[in-house]
Amino acid sequence: MAAAGAHGDLDADLVAAGRLSATSYLVGSVTGVGGHIRISGTLHRMKDARAEARAAAEGDPDSLFQLVDRVTAGLLAADATEPHDRLASVAARTTHS
Numbered sequence: 001m002a003a004a005g006a007h008g009d010l011d012a013d014l015v016a017a018g019r020l021s022a023t024s025y026l027v028g029s030v031t032g033v034g035g036h037i038r039i040s041g042t043l044h045r046m047k048d049a050r051a052e053a054r055a056a057a058e059g060d061p062d063s064l065f066q067l068v069d070r071v072t073a074g075l076l077a078a079d080a081t082e083p084h085d086r087l088a089s090v091a092a093r094t095t096h097s
Contacts, residue, residue, distance in 0.1 A: 014046075022046055026075070036060060039067045043075045053078030 010027070017025050028041035040056035055074030057067040
């Protein structure tokens with residue numbers, strides 16, 4: 001997986017991800033909402049750019065790393081396909097990472 005759009009040039013980032021043989025890429029954002037921050041991410045497949053998973057979390061700015069963990073766990077859980085992955089998906093949604 002490659003993180004796309006970090007520098008605001010999604011096309012260039014996708015070219016770089018392709019060179020790395022990435023199978024998916026992540027587009028995300030962090031915004032301020034009334035004294036809180038909201039982190040969101042969408043996982044896309046390289047082959048067709050289809051959105052495979054979406055996740056978001058909102059909280060206090062001092063909980064940044066916990067919010068990133070929640071978004072990451074949500075994206076990985078939504079992308080689970082194997083039976084043992086689905087069990088991990090349940091765990092990711094119910095416990096702290």
